Amino acid sequence: MDIMANVLLAAGASPAMVHFKEEVPEFTPKAAAVVVNVGTLNTDFLEGMLAAAEAATALSKPWVLDPIAMGGTEFRSQHILRLARMKPTLIRGNASDIMALNGAQSSSKGVDSTAKSDDALDSAKSVAAKIGSIVGITGATDWVTDGSRCMKVQNGVALMSKITATGSSVTALAAAFIAVRPDDPLLATACALCAFGVAAELASTSAQGPASLRVGLLDALHYATQDDMLALAKISAGDDH
Ligand SMILES: Nc1ncnc2c1ncn2[C@@H]1O[C@H](COP(=O)(O)OP(=O)(O)OP(=O)(O)O)[C@@H](O)[C@H]1O
Numbered sequence: 001m002d003i004m005a006n007v008l009l010a011a012g013a014s015p016a017m018v019h020f021k022e023e024v025p026e027f028t029p030k031a032a033a034v035v036v037n038v039g040t041l042n043t044d045f046l047e048g049m050l051a052a053a054e055a056a057t058a059l060s061k062p063w064v065l066d067p068i069a070m071g072g073t074e075f076r077s078q079h080i081l082r083l084a085r086m087k088p089t090l091i092r093g094n095a096s097d098i099m100a101l102n103g104a105q106s107s108s109k110g111v112d113s114t115a116k117s118d119d120a121l122d123s124a125k126s127v128a129a130k131i132g133s134i135v136g137i138t139g140a141t142d143w144v145t146d147g148s149r150c151m152k153v154q155n156g157v158a159l160m161s162k163i164t165a166t167g168s169s170v171t172a173l174a175a176a177f178i179a180v181r182p183d184d185p186l187l188a189t190a191c192a193l194c195a196f197g198v199a200a201e202l203a204s205t206s207a208q209g210p211a212s213l214r215v216g217l218l219d220a221l222h223y224a225t226q227d228d229m230l231a232l233a234k235i236s237a238g239d240d241h
Pocket residue numbers: 068093094095111112113138139140141142155156157158159160161163164165166167168169170193196197
């Protein structure tokens with residue numbers, strides 16, 4: 001929650017961490033987009049998540065789902081599937097999460113993926129087509145698909161996987177980008193993944209390890225210019241690996 005909220009602030013968005021179901025009806029109309037992140041799932045959070053997903057849908061607001069550790073436990077899988085069937089605008093996960101969401105046996109190491117993002121692209125396409133959501137997979141290469149159209153992003157540094165919740169943070173950043181371009185959530189998601197990866201690249205030149213990369217990533221998201229982004233962006237259309 002800390003890094004997610006700070007990533008949003010550094011990038012110019014305005015986070016609000018609202019979990020209690022009683023607050024959802026009043027708060028959702030004030031949000032430009034809703035993030036449902038099952039990272040530290042419990043029954044109280046779940047009630048808030050279901051209410052928020054319902055409220056966002058009723059208000060035609062974009063909402064995104066981060067299916068962390070899909071397949072990790074029966075409880076988690078059952079409720080992630082229920083949330084996914086509510087048709088989020090975007091589902092963003094790592095390769096193991098997306099493959100498990102498509103029905104494969106979970107292959108994760110805790111919350112971390114043991115699969116490569118390229119190997120989850122078919123699962124992502126299948127989930128996107130079945131549910132009608134945009135699906136994003138992160139990893140060395142990030143992919144975004146709506147089931148037929150695909151975009152590929154090759155920014156970022158490997159050390160990002162040693163900072164907890166960078167995935168959750170980029171999911172939240174994608175929600176903020178979708179709030180700005182609701183007409184093209186696939187493009188907005190690809191741009192969010194790209195901007196996050198470029199910020200990490202800028203930060204990595206002075207980082208000494210995960211902790212200083214985490215600090216530098218927030219600084220770079222705040223200070224990076226449009227020229228920095230355009231100079232380093234590695235983003236393309238199509239699904240050739
Ligand atoms: N090997 C890599 N090279 C470049 N970037 C990477 C690499 N691995 C992960 N990333 C980047 O790190 C971010 C998080 O991706 P990751 O796939 O680790 O998410 P996740 O496992 O869901 O994260 P978390 O569980 O920590 O929230 C993404 O922006 C992704 O592009």
